[in-house]
Amino acid sequence: MVSIVDVAKAAGVSNKTVSRVVNGEPNVKPATKERVQGVIRDLGYVPNMAARLVRSSRSLTLGIVTDFISTTPYSGDIVRGIQEWAEENGRTVLLANTNGDRDKEREIWRTFQSHRIGGALYVSMYHREISPSLGDVATPTVLVNCHPEPANGYPSIEPNDYQGSHDLTRYVLERGHRRIGYIRLNPKLLGAELRLSAFREAVREAGLSDSDVDIRLGMEGPIGSETNRVYSQAQDLLTGSNPPTALMCGNDEIAFQAYLAALGAGLRIPEDISIVGFDDFQTVSLALKPELTTAALPYYALGYRGADRLMRVIEGEKLREDHLVLECPVVARGSCK
Amino acid sequence: MVSIVDVAKAAGVSNKTVSRVVNGEPNVKPATKERVQGVIRDLGYVPNMAARLVRSSRSLTLGIVTDFISTTPYSGDIVRGIQEWAEENGRTVLLANTNGDRDKEREIWRTFQSHRIGGALYVSMYHREISPSLGDVATPTVLVNCHPEPANGYPSIEPNDYQGSHDLTRYVLERGHRRIGYIRLNPKLLGAELRLSAFREAVREAGLSDSDVDIRLGMEGPIGSETNRVYSQAQDLLTGSNPPTALMCGNDEIAFQAYLAALGAGLRIPEDISIVGFDDFQTVSLALKPELTTAALPYYALGYRGADRLMRVIEGEKLREDHLVLECPVVARGSCK
DNA sequence: TTGTAGGCGTTATCAT
DNA sequence: ATGATAACGCCTACAA
Numbered sequence: 001m002v003s004i005v006d007v008a009k010a011a012g013v014s015n016k017t018v019s020r021v022v023n024g025e026p027n028v029k030p031a032t033k034e035r036v037q038g039v040i041r042d043l044g045y046v047p048n049m050a051a052r053l054v055r056s057s058r059s060l061t062l063g064i065v066t067d068f069i070s071t072t073p074y075s076g077d078i079v080r081g082i083q084e085w086a087e088e089n090g091r092t093v094l095l096a097n098t099n100g101d102r103d104k105e106r107e108i109w110r111t112f113q114s115h116r117i118g119g120a121l122y123v124s125m126y127h128r129e130i131s132p133s134l135g136d137v138a139t140p141t142v143l144v145n146c147h148p149e150p151a152n153g154y155p156s157i158e159p160n161d162y163q164g165s166h167d168l169t170r171y172v173l174e175r176g177h178r179r180i181g182y183i184r185l186n187p188k189l190l191g192a193e194l195r196l197s198a199f200r201e202a203v204r205e206a207g208l209s210d211s212d213v214d215i216r217l218g219m220e221g222p223i224g225s226e227t228n229r230v231y232s233q234a235q236d237l238l239t240g241s242n243p244p245t246a247l248m249c250g251n252d253e254i255a256f257q258a259y260l261a262a263l264g265a266g267l268r269i270p271e272d273i274s275i276v277g278f279d280d281f282q283t284v285s286l287a288l289k290p291e292l293t294t295a296a297l298p299y300y301a302l303g304y305r306g307a308d309r310l311m312r313v314i315e316g317e318k319l320r321e322d323h324l325v326l327e328c329p330v331v332a333r334g335s336c337k
Numbered sequence: 338m339v340s341i342v343d344v345a346k347a348a349g350v351s352n353k354t355v356s357r358v359v360n361g362e363p364n365v366k367p368a369t370k371e372r373v374q375g376v377i378r379d380l381g382y383v384p385n386m387a388a389r390l391v392r393s394s395r396s397l398t399l400g401i402v403t404d405f406i407s408t409t410p411y412s413g414d415i416v417r418g419i420q421e422w423a424e425e426n427g428r429t430v431l432l433a434n435t436n437g438d439r440d441k442e443r444e445i446w447r448t449f450q451s452h453r454i455g456g457a458l459y460v461s462m463y464h465r466e467i468s469p470s471l472g473d474v475a476t477p478t479v480l481v482n483c484h485p486e487p488a489n490g491y492p493s494i495e496p497n498d499y500q501g502s503h504d505l506t507r508y509v510l511e512r513g514h515r516r517i518g519y520i521r522l523n524p525k526l527l528g529a530e531l532r533l534s535a536f537r538e539a540v541r542e543a544g545l546s547d548s549d550v551d552i553r554l555g556m557e558g559p560i561g562s563e564t565n566r567v568y569s570q571a572q573d574l575l576t577g578s579n580p581p582t583a584l585m586c587g588n589d590e591i592a593f594q595a596y597l598a599a600l601g602a603g604l605r606i607p608e609d610i611s612i613v614g615f616d617d618f619q620t621v622s623l624a625l626k627p628e629l630t631t632a633a634l635p636y637y638a639l640g641y642r643g644a645d646r647l648m649r650v651i652e653g654e655k656l657r658e659d660h661l662v663l664e665c666p667v668v669a670r671g672s673c674k
Numbered sequence: 675t676t677g678t679a680g681g682c683g684t685t686a687t688c689a690t
Numbered sequence: 691a692t693g694a695t696a697a698c699g700c701c702t703a704c705a706a
Contacts, residue, residue, distance in 0.1 A: 001453075014676065029676090048699055049452050050387040055681075056682085073414075087433070095401075095432040097420050097424075110383055111429055113383045114386045260625065263600035283410060284621075287590055289568050289597050289598075338683095340683055352683090352685095353685080364692080366691060384683090391682090675706100676705100678704085681702085682702100684697100686697080689692100690691100690694095
């Protein structure tokens with residue numbers, strides 16, 4: 001593989017001059033610069049990052065640690081956001097997946113260290129509280145789609161489930177609905193609590209009473225192997241006496257099953273029953289007919305802006321104890337009212 | 338950061354001996370070995386891959402190039418398969434995404450070169466024929482979920498859409514269906530052609546005539562921004578005179594919309610109409626009620642075995658012109674007959 | 675504006 | 691079984 005010395009020889013300059021050209025440093029005569037660049041092209045020289053890193057110990061690669069990449073396919077958009085940022089900023093991305101295993105997590109951390117990464121993004125695939133076991137290392141780290149346990153203050157970036165659910169509930173209320181059903185996510189999910197409490201709050205603010213809402217548990221049990229009661233709960237809710245006019249769902253996949261239950265019961269959407277979801281998982285939300293009104297989880301932005309924050313941490317800004325929250329905008333489509 | 342020299346000093350041996358211990362080389366007295374390992378633990382020494390690479394030029398990291406990671410969320414399983422393999426084999430993974438942009442592709446290739454990766458996996462997110470623009474580099478490369486244009490012989494690994502569709506059609510026929518509807522994928526997709534022709538062949542083998550099948554175009558237009566006619570086509574097909582008893586769909590998302598159309602038309606699944614999909618995209622196939630009978634695209638295995646093949650190429654096996662094809666098994670669930 | 679010398683952390687080579 | 695020394699490709703520091 002052609003090295004900086006080869007280029008220097010061929011161009012008749014010192015290796016330091018080549019280095020200067022490669023790194024865009026000043027103090028190179030334009031003529032020399034062009035000649036060197038020509039040789040670089042001709043010889044197909046590509047700088048060796050490893051050698052550069054050994055000498056300067058300033059790494060341009062950053063690590064991504066994901067947890068359950070398999071169970072929530074759509075959140076891959078977080079990774080895409082990070083990649084996009086990395087590409088725009090001349091960084092490269094090292095990827096590893098814990099599969100929820102603590103030992104593996106520690107091992108990954110060692111691997112990243114051995115690659116002397118500049119910083120890391122710890123990406124959770126569902127919104128939750130975590131305590132990453134990063135060893136006792138001082139690598140700059142930002143938590144994405146999760147937040148740290150109270151004590152250990154990593155900076156983080158998360159979606160605002162509360163605001164999203166509150167806005168969405170208001171959207172439904174503003175369309176005149178006064179009897180509202182709600183099918184919950186697995187209570188073990190952080191988002192479940194936030195979304196439900198925002199729903200309750202918005203409904204209370206609108207002056208509805210407890211008897212105006214009908215809250216059901218859609219999923220329960222350990223995450224990844226939960227019991228799914230959505231379909232039967234939706235059936236029960238929709239075909240009971242005095243059914244709601246609107247049905248809010250913990251996420252789009254629940255809404256999806258609610259559609260099936262509603263259609264199976266001979267109801268038309270949205271004429272007989274309005275349905276809204278949460279997440280804006282487009283494979284579902286855009287495939288449903290009518291398309292689903294929902295609140296959008298800003299996955300891509302979570303990744304992109306998370307990477308941006310990481311860079312700031314790397315460059316020395318003190319962001320510890322700094323937790324950023326991104327809005328979940330309501331996406332109005334045809335399924336409500 | 339603690340280096341091999343620090344360890345050597347603290348252990349009272351030469352740096353080469355430490356190196357030997359770290360790399361599990363022979364000719365180290367057990368006592369020395371243990372002492373060194375103790376010091377390594379105490380000092381928290383982590384080998385510097387960059388330095389190792391500079392010296393030995395044998396890279397333990399491999400690159401993944403993806404194209405449209407965003408449009409097909411579920412195919413992230415391919416990446417998961419690769420990661421799993423990498424982890425089991427002590428390799429690290431560098432990730433980059435072209436977004437379908439040729440220039441970016443070339444740039445990624447340069448970046449990978451500058452990291453001196455040992456080999457690369459070119460991963461397409463939907464099954465297709467490609468001509469990767471890898472520059473004139475000799476980095477070992479394996480194509481995953483796609484195959485090379487005739488001329489340039491990269492080894493590849495792909496799903497067997499034809500076999501999957503053929504088996505699935507036979508499964509449907511064996512359940513006694515003699516009038517079958519079919520909603521096609523976008524013809525621009527390689528899988529679309531393979532699946533449809535396998536369907537036609539299986540139907541012909543069973544002695545059905547052209548009038549027994551009703552083939553509709555569900556999607557068309559440029560990939561990523563296609564026109565979706567599935568819902569209306571399904572409605573039309575199911576509510577016409579002399580409707581089919583079984584409806585086969587180009588993929589699970591089409592089947593999903595067919596469900597909606599069927600339920601909307603007051604049909605019961607599978608009593609009035611059997612529906613089958615393709616892909617086994619579990620977010621859809623397991624959420625549908627009844628759960629969807631389909632053929633499983635072996636995404637995970639594609640990644641895992643693709644990585645395995647890459648290693649073999651790296652180690653010098655001649656696999657050029659070697660194209661591996663993985664079976665798509667029928668997954669029987671409740672939606673058929 | 676350009677070049678020289680030295681060193682980063684590691685492995686390879688050859689001695690001991 | 692262990693060590694001394696050179697070399698990998700690059701950058702830093704300093705000199706010219």
